Amino acid sequence: MQHKVLYTSDIHGNETQYEKLVNYAIKIAADTIIIGGDIAPKRRLAENYIEFQRHFFEHRLPKLLYPLKEKLPDSKLFLIMGNDDCMINLDALEKQDPCLYNLTHGKRISLTKEVDIIGYSYVPITPFGIKDWEKFDLSNVPSNLIEKYENMKRTDYRLNGVKSTSSGWKEFQFSPDMEKQDSIQKDLSDKLFQ
Structure with a gap:
């Protein structure tokens, strides 16, 4: 059918x-x-x-x-x-x-x-200002991609921006420790996606 x-x-x-x-x-x-x-x-x-x-x-x-x-x-x-x-x-x-x-x-x-x-709303970090639905791509970068990934973060990522709150916009900054704790890679390892 x-x-x-x-x-x-x-x-x-x-x-x-x-x-x-x-x-x-x-x-x-x-x-x-x-x-x-x-x-x-x-x-x-x-x-x-x-x-x-x-x-x-x-x-x-x-x-x-x-x-x-x-x-x-x-x-x-x-x-x-x-x-x-x-x-x-x-x-x-x-x-x-x-x-x-x-x-x-x-x-x-x-x-x-x-x-x-x-359904999965998160996207890799963008060069845009709204950061509500953004996360780092990877927490565990394969060794053959480290250099390329680090370069991409320097050139394509905007690590600062704003998140929406009930009282308006709140300044937000991605930090290196966030990358290890929370990423799209980690989310996709969840049983929901298996």
Whole structure:
């Protein structure tokens, strides 16, 4: 039996793109729709960025997605936050109608008898300022990659930035001891990913 999956990401709150996604999912009668991160709009100014995204999650996103559930009530919609989505607003997504979508971060979900998906929002450290969903890549670097990895950290990583909190932005700095304690490599060794 065929199972149609429609995947997209990086919509960044573009309502026209959400409408196109919903219309296309309906057109092809998608069984599963996955929005793989960067759900909310980006703002160039840090002022009100967090609140702006929260408002989108609480008020705009449900209105954009309900037509999908009305036309395809048996379809499953999965969301995961991306590195431009403020982690502090996760609760705004969790409070929405559970029939509308499923959040996937840190979960293994069966799509079919043969296919599971696993949600994982973290990305390697970026040159961007928001650090909510960033971690070091590796805790135990293979000896043949040490030089390349150290160079990458010097040239591609921005180790300072901000994290979202309920009271606004908080300055954040990655430190070398964090690399040994917490990394994407360590997370992926968890039984969830096996």
